Amino acid sequence: EDQVTQSPEALRLQEGESSSLNCSYTVSGLRGLFWYRQDPGKGPEFLFTLYSAGEEKEKERLKATLTKKESFLHITAPKPEDSATYLCAVQPSGSARQLTFGSGTQLTVLP
């Protein structure tokens, strides 16, 4: 059974204080690992897809990396508008296409 564990559950940062969110996963075969951002009362917003170990992707203050067992979402010099819940999900190889999600990390960036 595919499993995704995210840590920490919650993270409070001062504006400008860089940090990383962790996503550990177990899957029989990985088609892709996805990062989403979710604001309160809204649906998840796509950020990144990573397909193979060693891959990295960047978008503004965010950088996602992938190993064979985990992914990190690095946040550099965060701003209050980066406050949200960050969700990690895996999609298995094979015919199934549904995503298995972690419970998320709730990030709060204080001004």
Add this chain to the structure above:
Amino acid sequence: GAGVSQSPSNKVTEKGKDVELRCDPISGHTALYWYRQSLGQGLEFLIYFQGNSAPDKSGLPSDRFSAERTGGSVSTLTIQRTQQEDSAVYLCASTALRGETQYFGPGTRLLVL
């Protein structure tokens, strides 16, 4: 609009009533997914439609839940004889034909009293 749309945004119902939730995917997207997000929990897969293929219903929690997709576009998720534990946010996502990225709608917040 360009994104996935869902209606209603919020639904309050009484225990035992039936509810229908609607999802309008991104135009041209062939795959459509339903997920459920309960308070404090991760998103849980419910059902997946891909083109004209038989849907993957492996995530439906009970036979009170059903979904259909008409004309390869709009989908309706139906919950019969609602229970309090059905209270959650129901999210719909769609994917392009050869894409993997699932784009989500804003969700329907269901409260069963």
